[in-house]
Amino acid sequence: MQVTLAIDCMGGDHGPTVTLPAARNFLRADSSACVLLVGRGEAIASEAERLAGDFPGRARFVAASEVIAMDDSPAMAMRVKKDSSMRVAIDRVKSGEAQAAVSAGNTGALMAISRFVLKTLPGIDRPAIATILPARTGRTYMLDLGANVDCSPEHLLQFGIMGAMLVSVLEQKDTPSVGLLNIGEEEIKGNGVVKQAAELLRSSGLNFFGNVEGNDVFKGTTDVVVCDGFVGNAVLKASEGLAQMLAGRLREELTRNWYTKFVAMLALPVLRRIKRNNDPRRYNGAALLGLRGVVVKSHGSADVFAYEQALMRAAEAARHDLVKRISAQMDDYLARVGAEIKGAA
Amino acid sequence: MQVTLAIDCMGGDHGPTVTLPAARNFLRADSSACVLLVGRGEAIASEAERLAGDFPGRARFVAASEVIAMDDSPAMAMRVKKDSSMRVAIDRVKSGEAQAAVSAGNTGALMAISRFVLKTLPGIDRPAIATILPARTGRTYMLDLGANVDCSPEHLLQFGIMGAMLVSVLEQKDTPSVGLLNIGEEEIKGNGVVKQAAELLRSSGLNFFGNVEGNDVFKGTTDVVVCDGFVGNAVLKASEGLAQMLAGRLREELTRNWYTKFVAMLALPVLRRIKRNNDPRRYNGAALLGLRGVVVKSHGSADVFAYEQALMRAAEAARHDLVKRISAQMDDYLARVGAEIKGAA
Numbered sequence: 001m002q003v004t005l006a007i008d009c010m011g012g013d014h015g016p017t018v019t020l021p022a023a024r025n026f027l028r029a030d031s032s033a034c035v036l037l038v039g040r041g042e043a044i045a046s047e048a049e050r051l052a053g054d055f056p057g058r059a060r061f062v063a064a065s066e067v068i069a070m071d072d073s074p075a076m077a078m079r080v081k082k083d084s085s086m087r088v089a090i091d092r093v094k095s096g097e098a099q100a101a102v103s104a105g106n107t108g109a110l111m112a113i114s115r116f117v118l119k120t121l122p123g124i125d126r127p128a129i130a131t132i133l134p135a136r137t138g139r140t141y142m143l144d145l146g147a148n149v150d151c152s153p154e155h156l157l158q159f160g161i162m163g164a165m166l167v168s169v170l171e172q173k174d175t176p177s178v179g180l181l182n183i184g185e186e187e188i189k190g191n192g193v194v195k196q197a198a199e200l201l202r203s204s205g206l207n208f209f210g211n212v213e214g215n216d217v218f219k220g221t222t223d224v225v226v227c228d229g230f231v232g233n234a235v236l237k238a239s240e241g242l243a244q245m246l247a248g249r250l251r252e253e254l255t256r257n258w259y260t261k262f263v264a265m266l267a268l269p270v271l272r273r274i275k276r277n278n279d280p281r282r283y284n285g286a287a288l289l290g291l292r293g294v295v296v297k298s299h300g301s302a303d304v305f306a307y308e309q310a311l312m313r314a315a316e317a318a319r320h321d322l323v324k325r326i327s328a329q330m331d332d333y334l335a336r337v338g339a340e341i342k343g344a345a
Numbered sequence: 346m347q348v349t350l351a352i353d354c355m356g357g358d359h360g361p362t363v364t365l366p367a368a369r370n371f372l373r374a375d376s377s378a379c380v381l382l383v384g385r386g387e388a389i390a391s392e393a394e395r396l397a398g399d400f401p402g403r404a405r406f407v408a409a410s411e412v413i414a415m416d417d418s419p420a421m422a423m424r425v426k427k428d429s430s431m432r433v434a435i436d437r438v439k440s441g442e443a444q445a446a447v448s449a450g451n452t453g454a455l456m457a458i459s460r461f462v463l464k465t466l467p468g469i470d471r472p473a474i475a476t477i478l479p480a481r482t483g484r485t486y487m488l489d490l491g492a493n494v495d496c497s498p499e500h501l502l503q504f505g506i507m508g509a510m511l512v513s514v515l516e517q518k519d520t521p522s523v524g525l526l527n528i529g530e531e532e533i534k535g536n537g538v539v540k541q542a543a544e545l546l547r548s549s550g551l552n553f554f555g556n557v558e559g560n561d562v563f564k565g566t567t568d569v570v571v572c573d574g575f576v577g578n579a580v581l582k583a584s585e586g587l588a589q590m591l592a593g594r595l596r597e598e599l600t601r602n603w604y605t606k607f608v609a610m611l612a613l614p615v616l617r618r619i620k621r622n623n624d625p626r627r628y629n630g631a632a633l634l635g636l637r638g639v640v641v642k643s644h645g646s647a648d649v650f651a652y653e654q655a656l657m658r659a660a661e662a663a664r665h666d667l668v669k670r671i672s673a674q675m676d677d678y679l680a681r682v683g684a685e686i687k688g689a690a
Contacts (some may be wrong), residue, residue, distance in 0.1 A: 136590045146528050149536045183491050183578035191494045191575060214582025218590040230536060231579050233528035234572070237559025238580045239587050245481050245563040246591060249623065253615050260615050267608045270598050278594065 002032045003318045004098045005311060006089035009039035009048075010067040012104025013301045016044045019104070020051070022307035026315075027055045029308075033315050036098055038062045038089045064088040068109050070300065077109035078116060086110060090117045093293040099318035100294035102285075102310055104302055111147050114288055114295045121323070123330040124290035128159050128229070129297065130166055131236065131286040134278055135220030141167050141176075142217060142225045145286065146233035153196035156180065156226050160201050160208070161329050162289035163224035169320040170313065171223070179212030179222035181231060197226075203340075204333055240280070285310030287317060289326065294318045347377045348663045349443045350656060351434035354384035354393075355412040357449025358646045361389045364449070365396070367652035371660075372400045374653075378660055379403045381443055383434045385410065409433040413454050415645065422454035423461060431455060435462045438638040444663035445639035447630075447655055449647055456492050459633055459640045466668070468675040469635035473504050473574070474642065475511055476581065476631040479623055480565030486512050486521075487562060487570045490631065491578035498541035501525065501571050505546050505553070506674050507634035508569035514665040515658065516568070524557030524567035526576060542571075548685075549678055585625070630655030632662060634671065639663045 005026075009019040016039060023035050034057070037048040041063055048061035064085040068077045077084065086105050092098040094117050103110050107129070115127055130143035143163050148155060160178045167176035180201060182194050194211075201208040209222045214235060217225050227235070254264035264271070284306040288295040294317045298310035350371075354364040361384060368380050379402070382393040386408055393406035409430040413422045422429065431450050437443040439462050448455050452474070460472055475488035488504050489496070496504075505523045512521035525546060527539050539556075546553040554567045559580060562570050572580070599609035609616070629651040633640040639662045643655035 134590070136593060149528070181579055183494070183575055183582075214579040214584070215586030215589070217583050218586035227579070230528055231576050234526060234559040234576050235579050235583045237528075238562050239559070239583055241560030241563035242584050242587055243591070244560070245479070246588070246623070248481060249619060253619050256615075263608070263612045263615055267612055270601075270605050270608055274594060274598050278591070
């Protein structure tokens with residue numbers, strides 16, 4: 001099925017040196033995909049033309065005169081840089097020329113512009129950011145990751161609906177299970193918001209598992225883990241920090257002396273396998289959910305391989321009608337609640 | 346310096362089969378320590394007598410007729426089981442016979458009983474639970490870990506003071522650095538509570554580093570990381586989950602075939618070293634802070650080695666006057682605020 005991605009080629013730490021080769025690999029791998037390569041002419045036009053030549057009818061250069069910096073405020077990005085590559089890419093989703101936008105740029109700006117240009121779906125108060133994490137069995141989708149710091153029970157319910165639909169689209173699961181992140185000690189089981197959110201999720205029509213704890217994220221207890229953006233961000237970054245620390249210690253131990261270096265050499269195939277299976281680059285591509293359009297955020301430091309994963313994820317979400325599915329599930333929920341209210345009256 | 350610990354020998358998944366051998370090892374290693382071995386006569390009296398014989402004047406059996414179960418509610422533990430081993434151990438701290446209590450039992454019950462019997466220090470609204478985590482450089486002390494789900498800025502400030510004093514005592518650092526856990530994106534930098542807490546910490550007289558993110562916990566950016574109990578609990582448990590998942594995958598890869606098994610054999614010294622250096626048992630012993638007495642919580646599933654660490658930690662905290670230090674730092678802060686109010690008036 002044909003799909004067109006609008007790529008913010010300027011975004012991220014490496015800009016076009018990563019986004020353009022990733023676009024080339026993506027076009028090579030996905031023969032029914034098209035790309036709009038958005039950016040400043042002097043930076044990308046010549047390579048974009050080359051891509052257009054190599055993939056006739058499937059790649060096109062789209063000019064944008066400005067670039068949003070990593071430290072631009074969302075307000076600055078919205079009001080001042082109206083012809084930024086990020087903005088132009090999202091505009092193309094709005095106009096229907098593209099079915100999804102991908103950017104490795106400033107998250108706050110991407111969220112603000114997406115929300116302003118595309119608007120949220122009916123029944124969704126705030127968009128959320130969802131990522132994929134490796135788990136002992138399969139993968140876990142966690143949201144929100146920092147877009148929403150103070151969440152109401154209704155927000156958490158909406159995250160549950162959006163997350164479940166994301167899994168249904170990306171993993172082809174019919175009724176993904178949803179867990180609500182909470183803490184373990186009985187007497188202090190969660191604050192008021194979480195308790196109320198559990199009630200809402202229980203009667204939402206979703207496959208609600210109940211409360212889960214931090215360790216369940218990596219156990220793979222549920223397909224989706226819902227939490228507020230502060231907790232999600234802290235958990236995600238702490239996990240990255242821990243993984244880096246452990247990898248560093250392994251490296252240290254394996255380079256300690258001639259014997260450990262010899263062992264490291266023999267262990268190379270094993271280490272490579274572990275690295276490949278746990279490679280965070282494979283999980284690159286966080287979805288901005290709840291919008292009237294597909295927007296995928298790549299890690300700012302993504303390399304070509306990682307950026308290609310984000311492109312593939314965006315194409316898949318667009319092809320499987322992520323937005324329509326979230327919208328339909330939300331309508332279903334609202335109808336259910338409406339019927340309940342009518343029934344109660 | 347002499348110190349006496351009151352040990353709840355019945356608490357934890359393994360009860361006396363862990364607590365008593367750990368007490369023996371502890372007495373052997375620390376020649377000026379004494380222990381009160383609290384528990385039911387039929388379960389521990391004979392072994393306690395043997396210890397009293399082996400370490401004359403340093404071990405004594407103290408009878409308690411009840412045991413708090415892992416699923417007892419704090420209310421049940423407080424009101425019904427008034428002669429529980431946990432309660433009797435804490436009573437001995439209150440009476441001054443012991444300088445610290447250690448238990449591997451039900452956290453909620455331990456917190457409730459400690460608070461009821463020992464009371465909080467002046468200026469401390471709520472006790473907090475602090476643990477030690479391994480970091481790339483040194484160790485990080487994180488609090489709160491689940492005792493307080495909804496925190497005010499003042500609570501976070503108090504956690505900062507308590508955490509800093511814990512580090513000063515256990516690591517002999519004069520001015521430990523304190524970080525406030527926050528999230529990274531600029532435009533959404535924390536909620537109102539965290540922003541106000543930062544203001545309070547900045548003018549607290551502590552060595553306040555500023556905001557830190559989840560990955561800083563394992564980088565060791567600051568000695569102390571302060572957060573509310575919901576976030577702390579989620580981060581701690583997610584980290585445990587991730588470490589378990591990675592260890593599981595390593596095991597899987599190393600037992601895949603004869604070659605990997607051969608590599609694993611050669612790598613044994615390296616793996617042992619890594620395991621030893623990252624052994625969570627070494628970090629066992631979470632301090633309940635802000636009370637008029639030292640209480641240390643061991644992990645429920647602790648083995649003899651892990652439980653001994655908790656005992657050592659409790660002895661050190663008591664010897665270095667943890668309670669007095671927290672109290673003095675709090676007085677200092679209150680005087681500072683009082684002077685400011687006077688100055689402003």
